[in-house]
Amino acid sequence: MKYAFLLSAVAVAISAVPAVAQDTAAPKAVTVSGSVGLVSDYRFRGVSQSDENTAIQGGFTIAHESGVYIGTWGSNLSGWGTFGGANMELDLIAGYKFPVAGGTLDVGATWYMYPGGYDNTDFIEPYVKLSGTAGPVSLTAGVAYAPKQEALGAWSANGTVAANVDYANGTGYSNPGAKGDNLYIWGDAAAAIPNTGLTAKAHIGASSGNKGLGPFATSVAPTGNYADWLLGVDYAVPSTPLTLGVAYVDTNITDRKAAYLQPSFSRGQDGVGSIAGAKVVFSLTAAF
Template sequence: MRFTTILLGGIALAAATPAFAQDEATAPPKEITVSGSVGLVSDYRFRGVSQSDENLAVQGGITIAHKSGLYIGTWGSNLAGWGTFGGANMELDLIAGYKVPVGGGTLDVGATWYMYPSGFDNTDFIEPYAKLSGTAGPVALTAGVAYAPKQQALGPWYSNGASAAAGVYDRVNAKDSNLYLWGDVSSGVPNTGLTVKAHVGYSNGNKGLGPFATSVSPTGEYWDWLFGADYVIPSTPLTLGVAYVDTDITKGESAYLQPSFSRGQDGNGSIANGKVLVSLTAAF
């Protein structure tokens, strides 16, 4: 969430003339804007699957946007548990794109490069995306598609979790692609500081485990969803969020992924089960 810093000048505003107010209203947009956030989340879920072994994650990002619609940004989080990410304990995303008004909404086209610093290069991958956002009355709507072309990071190097646990590749240098479709909806609750939100996503990609037992679409095809609420704490840049996240990945469907697909990689349970997430974010 982006917060705008408002400089208060009570005396000057009280004495402002209508002409001054008109000048402010017609002031051209800034050439460059910078926004970002830093926060804590009780579990880092990527498309419904835990990336932090169902433990606390520290996350943050920054975006630099030009008034033309061009933007670049970066976002990072600590990791644990789901594979080894090539030995990395961190995810660092590099993002670039272009936003353009379309009708009464906005079309956003760009790409994300998922990197795992200090890990192996074959776990990094690029994913272009396009999303269309707009409003319907008090409701904000977003529909998006992300397609990652064939890359080693997405290939089924391991056919099952037993091979992954033994460290024996079944298909070295295998490549695959991945498709992700999603929709988001949110709406503010008047006079409360609350925003209710919901998300649904569909993944279709490789069925198996990629390098170091990671995977963007671990069972090949599945749905994920989320619903919750955010509360903006008055007079602060802080937002408190609570949400429930889940997938339709069943115990039977994920059995071949074990032991990698469980907390602590012990083969018990799943890191894609339903869970309540709590977050605290400071935006600027």
């Protein structure tokens, strides 16, 4: 979260007049920050959630000087009505940040919601993130663990089962009511490129646990185990709150395994293309 500080200058003695310290503006106890953006493809941990189509996203965070914060973030999804009718993801976030070993430790949880959908498609995922710097490079390492929940269970044995479930009546699942968990470990790095306005960025992550599509084809890592990565650059437009971004995103999910994902995030379940394959993603973001 962003904290704004205004440091006062100390008046220098002039002639015989005693030095007088000017007023110092106290830091705000509560700050609000956020952003709204447009992306050419919404990729969550390397997998498209928007059927490789454009998504509008945005959110905000309210932070207290103690380190406690709450926030929300949302995006549109693919348009055929996954997650029991929802075409939108809405995340509720809460956590606590505090300094440690020259860096910042962030402990919190994200509640993933799909408005208009069924309750068993929502799930919670606690996380721990440690961020700091190494010279000019900003580094973040994180671990997120979603405990056993129906949204992460393997309700459908394969993609064919998931594609033919009678969602209106909740029938046709291989193992209805199943619960699963998921572990995600990741690392991020970013560094400004001098005199260019550009920031280079990189990400690598590994998912493990969630081995199937849950109710209404929900899932986080339906192939059980896979890795995702990203390489890109951001450009901060001078004198504006805008940032332009481009990134290469990919996973090691095979085309065969990606076909299993298709009923979850593909409009019309047409099975055309891989929503887990390599893609160049463009973004335009305005921060406030």
